[in-house]
Each structure stands twice: as structure tokens, then as C-alpha cells.
Amino acid sequence: MPRKKLKRVANIVLMGVFSVMLLTQCSHAKQKTPKPRILISTDIGGTDPDDFQSMIHLLMYADLFKIEGLVSTSFKTGTTQDLLDMIALYENDLDKLKEHAPELPHPDSLRAICKEGAKVGATYKGYGAPTKGSEWIIKCAKKKSDQPLWVLVWGGIEDVAQALHDAPEIEKNIKVYWIGGPNKKWGPNAYAYIAENHPNLWIIESNATYRGWFIDDESPKDITNVAYFEAHIKGNGAMGKDFEKRYGGHIKMGDTPSLAYVMNGNPEDPTSESWGGQYTPITHSSRSIFNHNTTIADTVKVYGIQEWRFKGPELIIPEDSVCFTVTISKQIWYGYYLGSGIYGFRYSSKKPETGSYITMSDIPELNEQHGQYVSIKPCYGKEDVDDYKLGPNWYGDLPNLEFFFGEQQGARTISKHREAFLMDWAKRWEWLKN
Secondary structure, rough: HHHHHHHHHHHHHHHHHHHHHHHHHHHHHHHHOOOOOEEEEEEOOOOOOOHHHHHHHHOOOOHHHEEEEEEEEEOOOOHHHHEEEHHHHHHHHHHHOOOOOOOOOHHHEEEEEEEEEOOOOOOOOOOOOHHHHHHHHHHHHOOOOOOOOOEOOOOOOOOHHHHHHHHHHHHHHHHEEEEOHHHHHHHHHHHHHHHHHHOEEEEEEEEOHHHHHOOOOOOOOOHHHHHHHHHHHHHHHHHHHHHOHHHOOOOOOOOOHHHHHHHHHOOOOOOOEEEEOOOOOOEOOEEEEEEOOOOOOOEOOOOOOEEEEEEEEOOOOOOOOEEEEEEEOOEEEEEEEOOEEEEEEOOOOOOOOEEEEEOOOHHHHOOEEEEEEEEEOOOOOOOOOEEEEEEOOOEOOHHHOOHHHHOOOOOHHHHHHHHHHHHHHHHHOOOOOO
16 A cells, blocks of 8 residues: 555544544543532521531532532521631631642632521411522522432421422422421421422431431441541641531531432432431321320320310411410420411420420410320331321331431431541541641
8 A cells, every 4th residue: 555545544543533532532521420409408506506517518528519509597596697607717728628629619609609598487387488598499499400409408497398388380390308306396387388288399308317427326436426526627727626616526417417418329219328328208297186185195206297276265366376385395386376266386206205285375275285295106107197198209217127226217327327428528637637
């Protein structure tokens, strides 16, 4: 073959190889898994400082996600300023972090998505007026995307309930992971609204599983809540110094399993294993309605909704008005006028217990109503007539006894991954060492 023709053939072959390589690279680029879209609703700044710890963890892993919203939902003293304070710490440490994770977001982009959410619990109807937080949930959920918006709820679920009430069409666009338990206890009305009106919502209701993250009774000695802080966090960057202010640095971070769920495993399948736990589909959510004062002979399921209703005078006041208070375990709940001379309140027990209640009101028929109840486990079982009927995408704690950690249902599905999770995080703390 002549030299010129041979050269031409060689060039054609090389161009072909180059084209194949280019197409392969483009194909790989197209196949790159997009970052999960997440929105955090947090009661940071409230009575429990563990949300500050969870926020530090989120910011240190922010390169793995497309964070679309940070909503402050504290019913106490917390505001968006608490979020901004944590972002300022992150900004202080960002140069060191970006040496290893260059895709970490700019602090200003995070500040721009901090929104004020609900500041009080929902009334009996389960929703109220829109907040900047609930409106932001709607805005993010309505964005055109091939991905769902993961709404990770670290506190009350009021803003989610409000968003679903104001824009029910977003139900199909969001996937919710809710740290329930005590948050359900403080927000039974918002939960009741969602369960009754949006049973087809895709939601993980983690009432006890999340506790496997900070129960370290069986952890190796070097990763107990105290030892881990001393070995990997203490003194590392502005965030490490701040971490020490919460529980003296001892790890709790009870809300972090919601993020860990999206980080590791197949989040589309809650029945599979993940760092954020393993869950089971539930077809009903426990509810008990009492039209009388209860005694210890009345049992309810732990984490279920209990409703007490009393008869009284027919007042000329709006329905959903607060008419009495209820004291349970030295804590106060509100009771409401339901109309037609009926008054009621809701409660959710966060653990197996024998509890008592007493009412206080200026209305004689409602004053000093009192009784007891016994909450039992597991929280799911035989369906009762008053239970909320749920759709195919509602998930709860596994009821299998082998996954109980003490009285905490499903907690071992998280605790089994605790070492892997913590040691992965330890690598990032190394980045902040002086």
C-alpha cells in the first residue's frame, strides 16, 4: 500500500478511536448520578441542641446534595438566625474543606434558601396560615425535575402539612423522611391532617428507628458518643469548637439519620438496608378516639394518635378555638372547640408508659376532667376501626423483635451501621485538623 494511502487509513483509524473515546466519555457524563434534591425542616434553636450537631454534619457533606431549602420550624426560641450562625461557621472552615471536596456550595447560596417556618403547633384542624417556609416547600416541589424533592423533617411537620393543604398537587413530587416520636407528640394535629387528607403521600415515619444512631451501649469503645468526639472532632475547625457547646461534644444528632438515609443505600426502597434505617410499609396508623375519661384499663398504641372528646355548652365562638388546656407529665397541650357543643384534644405517646391527664378551663363542664391511659408496643398491629387508612407509600419502624434496641422499635437497623457511618465522617473531620 502506498505510504500516503497508508497514512490516510491510519488517520481514519485514529479519528475513529478518538470518536469512540469521546462518545464513551459523553455517555459516562450523561450517566453521572445527579445529586439528590433535599430540603431540611429543622427545629434548630429549640429545646434540644442536637439539631446544631446535625446541621454541622449536613454542611460537611453538602457537596453530595443539591440543598434547596433550610426551613426553621422551632416552636420555642429558634429562628433562621440559628441557621445563619451555622453557615458562618461553615464559611470559616470552607477553605480547608474545599481542598478535598471542591463542590461544596458557597455560603451565600445557603443563606439565600434559609426560610422562617411555623412558630406554633397546628390547631386541631392541622393547618393554619402559610409561612415563608411552607411557601418555599411548595416552590421547590413545583420545580421541573426528574428527581423528587426529599423533605427531611427534623422537628414539627407543620410546614409540610401547610404546604400540602395550600398546594395538594405537590404530594406526588415530594418524598418525606420525618423524625417522629417526640415531634409527633408535639404535633399530633398536623400529623392527623396529613394522615387523613394525604394518605398517598410518600413518607417514612421514623418514630423510634432513628434512636439507633445515638444509643451507643453496644458500640466499640473507640466510637462511643464521648470517645468519638475526643478522637475525631475536638478542636477541629470552627465547627469542631462549636460542636463541643452541644452536650459537651457528646454525640446525639437524632435527626441525622434522615440525611444518612439519602446518603447510603437505595432511598427509593425503604425496605432495604441503609445508614438511615430499614422500614416496613404500613397500611394504617393507630388512632384511638375516646368520648369519655379513660382509665388504666384503656390501652393505646405507642406513637399512635389519641383523641379525647368532651360534651359542653354550645358556644357562639369559631370552631378550632382554644377553650381549655390539658396537662400531661407536667407539660401543657391545648384543647379546642369542635362545634355543636363538642370539645377535644389530641396527644401522641412517645414511649410505652402509663400516663395521666387533667384539664383546666373557665368552662365548668371542661374544668378538671381527668383520667389515665396505658400506651403499649409495638405501634403497628391489628387495625382498629378508628385508625387512619394509609396508601401504599407510607413506611414505619420494623416491628420485628430482633430489631428492637431496648424499647426502641427498629433501632438496630441503624445501630448496625453506626461504625461505618461514623468512620466515614471521621475522614472529613481530618480535613479540618490544624
